[in-house]
Amino acid sequence: xxxxxxxxxxxxxxxxxxxxxxxxxxxxxxxxxxxxxxxxxxxxxxxxxxxxxxxxxxxxxxxxxxxxxxxxxxxxxxxxxxxxxxxxxxxxxxxxxxxxxxxxxxxxxxxxxxxxxxxxxxxxxxxxxxxxxxxxxxxxxxxxxxxxxxxxxxxxxxxxxxxxx
Amino acid sequence: xxxxxxxxxxxxxxxxxxxxxxxxxxxxxxxxxxxxxxxxxxxxxxxxxxxxxxxxxxxxxxxxxxxxxxxxxxxxxxxxxxxxxxxxxxxxxxxxxxxxxxxxxxxxxxxxxxxxxxxxxxxxxxxxxxxxxxxxxxxxxxxxxxxxxxxxxxxxxxxxxxxxxxxxxxxxxxxxxxxxxxxxxxxxxxxxxxxxxxxxxxxxxxxxxxxxxxxxxxxxxxxxxxxxxxxxxxxxxxxxxxxxxxxxxxxxxxxxxxxxxxxxxxxxxxxxxxxxxxxxxxxxxxxxxxxxxxxxxxxxxxxxxxxxxxxxxxxxxxxxxxxxxxxxxxxxxxxxxxxxxxxxxxxxxxxxxxxxxxxxxxxxxxxxxxxxxxxxxxxxxxxxxxxxxxxxxxxxxxxxxxxxxxxxxxxxxxxxxxxxxxxxxxxxxxxxxxxxxxxxxxxxxx
Numbered sequence: 001x002x003x004x005x006x007x008x009x010x011x012x013x014x015x016x017x018x019x020x021x022x023x024x025x026x027x028x029x030x031x032x033x034x035x036x037x038x039x040x041x042x043x044x045x046x047x048x049x050x051x052x053x054x055x056x057x058x059x060x061x062x063x064x065x066x067x068x069x070x071x072x073x074x075x076x077x078x079x080x081x082x083x084x085x086x087x088x089x090x091x092x093x094x095x096x097x098x099x100x101x102x103x104x105x106x107x108x109x110x111x112x113x114x115x116x117x118x119x120x121x122x123x124x125x126x127x128x129x130x131x132x133x134x135x136x137x138x139x140x141x142x143x144x145x146x147x148x149x150x151x152x153x154x155x156x157x158x159x160x161x162x163x164x165x
Numbered sequence: 166x167x168x169x170x171x172x173x174x175x176x177x178x179x180x181x182x183x184x185x186x187x188x189x190x191x192x193x194x195x196x197x198x199x200x201x202x203x204x205x206x207x208x209x210x211x212x213x214x215x216x217x218x219x220x221x222x223x224x225x226x227x228x229x230x231x232x233x234x235x236x237x238x239x240x241x242x243x244x245x246x247x248x249x250x251x252x253x254x255x256x257x258x259x260x261x262x263x264x265x266x267x268x269x270x271x272x273x274x275x276x277x278x279x280x281x282x283x284x285x286x287x288x289x290x291x292x293x294x295x296x297x298x299x300x301x302x303x304x305x306x307x308x309x310x311x312x313x314x315x316x317x318x319x320x321x322x323x324x325x326x327x328x329x330x331x332x333x334x335x336x337x338x339x340x341x342x343x344x345x346x347x348x349x350x351x352x353x354x355x356x357x358x359x360x361x362x363x364x365x366x367x368x369x370x371x372x373x374x375x376x377x378x379x380x381x382x383x384x385x386x387x388x389x390x391x392x393x394x395x396x397x398x399x400x401x402x403x404x405x406x407x408x409x410x411x412x413x414x415x416x417x418x419x420x421x422x423x424x425x426x427x428x429x430x431x432x433x434x435x436x437x438x439x440x441x442x443x444x445x446x447x448x449x450x451x452x453x454x455x456x457x458x459x460x461x462x463x464x465x466x467x468x469x470x471x472x473x474x475x476x477x478x479x480x481x482x483x484x485x486x487x488x489x490x491x492x493x494x495x496x497x498x499x500x501x502x503x504x505x506x507x508x509x510x511x512x513x514x515x516x517x518x519x520x521x522x523x524x525x526x527x528x529x530x531x532x533x534x535x536x537x538x539x540x541x542x543x544x545x546x547x548x549x550x551x552x553x554x555x556x557x558x559x560x561x562x563x564x565x566x567x568x569x570x571x572x573x574x575x576x577x578x579x580x581x582x583x584x585x586x587x588x589x590x591x592x593x594x595x596x597x598x599x600x601x602x603x604x605x606x607x608x609x610x611x
Contacts, residue, residue: 026188034186036233151198157216158218
């Protein structure tokens with residue numbers, strides 16, 4: 001049973017999530033066709049119960065429609081320097097307009113992610129181009145994590161870490 | 166205009182891992198990284214299947230998938246709508262992806278963890294650009310077509326096999342900037358290749374042999390498919406792989422092992438393309454580089470085009486050589502001055518030939534040399550034709566020797582490298598001359 005008093009995201013996971021990891025999100029439509037988009041940042045609530053995945057609206061139109069209609073999402077977070085990878089699933093995600101704090105979080109995320117990619121040989125201008133968020137309208141996919149899975153390549157890939165039925 | 170796979174193939178070199186979204190039969194989406202998206206054709210890709218995971222379960226139950234790929238230099242992103250068709254776990258596609266994955270694994274510190282279980286083939290339903298802010302590509306990818314044209318024209322002007330091979334390898338260097346290259350040939354029915362021309366190495370390595378299945382060269386030959394690796398990987402090194410493949414092919418006893426393979430000990434980029442004529446494999450054209458990611462899809466295209474031209478010309482030259490006249494028997498040239506004695510020893514078991522105790526060559530080329538030297542000593546002959554060699558039952562050549570001329574080139578080059586007194590030079594089309602500037606003592610134990 002999921003203990004409502006303890007958030008799924010512990011200290012270590014929170015540090016990982018906020019460390020400039022690569023973030024992408026998937027949803028699906030009523031015909032079970034998957035949609036996906038690379039995110040341009042994220043924000044973890046102070047109590048770690050809610051996660052806001054920030055996307056460029058123009059890059060994410062089909063996915064945002066799918067989230068609005070069905071609410072089911074999968075988020076993959078990967079540290080490019082170590083390959084440590086985590087997948088978060090949520091059954092009840094919603095879409096909100098991004099606010100000023102979200103834009104601030106994207107700015108911080110961009111710098112951290114650029115430092116990670118710089119370490120594996122991608123010069124810093126790569127990340128702003130990749131994310132392409134400046135001057136664009138952003139949206140927030142707001143979710144409460146239901147389950148966490150390890151996706152770090154290797155024999156334990158796919159193992160459920162916490163949560164779920 | 167709708168995009169096809171060829172429009173985005175720079176995104177499929179494995180630089181930035183791709184993302185793949187799938188969905189279970191009960192509607193739960195899943196998203197994961199994929200190490201390799203491989204171009205199959207304009208409308209199909211193959212994704213590396215490495216682990217039995219949720220994605221695998223999902224695509225088997227619901228074949229709909231979406232992927233996002235990134236251009237490694239401009240950061241342009243593309244979304245692909247996919248439908249899973251089938252998985253291949255052996256054959257040319259599988260081996261090509263396995264080799265590429267080995268390089269990716271080695272480069273990303275994942276050797277021993279990334280292992281290809283299968284090549285998942287997907288139909289590409291649509292490709293759309295993701296509106297991000299890609300960088301302009303200031304240093305455009307080199308246009309290989311002018312260089313390709315120049316090499317093709319120069320090759321077309323050649324009428325001799327050795328000049329044709331040299332023209333090709335010189336052209337790769339001068340017109341395409343590929344400094345390290347070699348041509349290896351094979352006979353029909355054989356499961357090994359012999360090196361006949363090389364460029365860019367301290368030792369020519371002509372005569373070195375590679376069994377099918379060993380390294381990218383041996384795999385390209387076995388699968389008759391291009392094999393390309395973008396990063397240094399120990400998994401495809403020669404050495405142990407050659408011994409193991411020779412044992413597996415049952416040719417450990419006959420494989421040339423005295424002449425070391427000339428290639429780099431640890432190349433970063435490797436590309437081997439088959440030289441095919443119809444369904445026959447004639448050989449492999451191989452290039453390598455100390456740089457990462459030196460060879461992309463464009464270089465693969467260029468080399469395959471050149472290999473096709475080479476295949477046709479190899480066949481044409483062989484047929485011309487078949488048609489030439491009977492040999493002229495000439496007297497031994499008169500040589501002046503003191504003549505040293507060279508002791509030539511021939512072992513019938515494997516046709517190995519030693520000059521003054523030093524190994525020269527074995528196999529078909531060894532048998533040919535012995536035949537020539539015997540004719541020279543016993544009958545005073547110097548001029549020979551390819552045709553008489555081909556028809557000579559005493560040589561016990563393999564039933565089909567497609568590339569007799571190539572064996573003669575190999576022999577000529579080995580003699581040039583190893584003997585100051587015996588050489589072979591061409592004497593017109595399909596004819597050659599044995600020049601001996603020493604006294605010969607022929608010895609055939611047993």
